[in-house]
Amino acid sequence: MKKFLLLPLLMITCLCFAQDAKEIIGKPVKIGKLLVAQYDFQNRMDWVYARAACAKLGKGWRLPTIDELYYLSLNKYRIGNFANDAYWSSSEDGNYAWSQIIMIGKEYSLNVGNRFKQGKYENYCVRAVKSL
Numbered sequence: 001m002k003k004f005l006l007l008p009l010l011m012i013t014c015l016c017f018a019q020d021a022k023e024i025i026g027k028p029v030k031i032g033k034l035l036v037a038q039y040d041f042q043n044r045m046d047w048v049y050a051r052a053a054c055a056k057l058g059k060g061w062r063l064p065t066i067d068e069l070y071y072l073s074l075n076k077y078r079i080g081n082f083a084n085d086a087y088w089s090s091s092e093d094g095n096y097a098w099s100q101i102i103m104i105g106k107e108y109s110l111n112v113g114n115r116f117k118q119g120k121y122e123n124y125c126v127r128a129v130k131s132l
Helices: 002-017 021-025 047-055 066-074 106-111
Strands: 029-031 034-036 085-093 096-102 115-119 129-131
Touching (some): 047 085, 066 085, 085 115
Antiparallel strands (some): 096 115
């Protein structure tokens, strides 16, 4: 009898502690032909985990391409909630993936648009997007 009670208890516990996509991404913002998550993922992550985390949000959610990430940086004030940090894109080149620095504020104007290839094992910020 105790075994039968354990399973429902475990299921309820999992549901209570699981985060849904809306908690992670907030209210998506429409920018051009993209829906952009209102928030970054809470933790920085490596490229492989970042791709998987975006896919887990549901149908169509993904990392932005490097060109889309540049577009997001141009619209960073309309989207909001960016960290002064590097962000992963889905664009890859062998063992490397493209990232971009997105900075907020005038003191960071020289860094806007900086793109670079980095090893996929590095931990960077992640912002999910979805095509409309």
